[in-house]
C-alpha cells in the first residue's frame with residue numbers, strides 16, 4: 505500500500521513514513537490534476553481533506569478531523585493499515601529507504617548516541633541519522649498506540 509498525501513497533511517505523511525509506508529508528500533502549489541496523475545501512475549492512495557480532489561482520484565481517502573492523531577484515526581477507519589508495518593525503515597523527511605550506518609558514520613555520531621545499542625541508520629538521500637533515542641522511542645510508542653486503536657475498529661461491512 506502506497507500513499508500520496510496532499511500538502512496540508514505533512515505530519516500525517518511523516519507518521520506514515522515512520523510506520524514504513526511509501527508516502528509521497530505533495531509540494532506546495534502542485535496542481536490537483538498532477539497529483540491525481542501521480543497517484544494513478546504510481547498506484548498510490550490519495551489522502552486529502554479536499555472533497556473535490558478525493559472524488560476525482562481513482563483511489564482516495566477523505567481525511568476528517570484536525571490534528572495528526574485525528575487524521576491518523578480517520579485513515580485507519582478507511583483502509584486496513586498496520587502502523588507497525590516496518591518502523592523506521594524510511595526517512596520521515598523525504599521517504600527514502602534507510603540503510604545501515606557504516607562504522608565510520610557511527611563514529612561521527614555524538615558519544616552518548618554511540619553508546620546506545622543501535623540500530624544506527626542513515627538516509628542515503630539527506631544524510632540524516634536515525635538511532636533509537638528518545639525521539640524514535642516516542643514515535644514508536646505513538647505508532648504502537650495507533651496500531652492498537654486501529655485493531656479495535658470493527659471491520660467494514
Ligand SMILES: [Zn+2]
Pocket residue numbers: 595596597598599600627628629630631632
Ligand atoms: Zn532523508
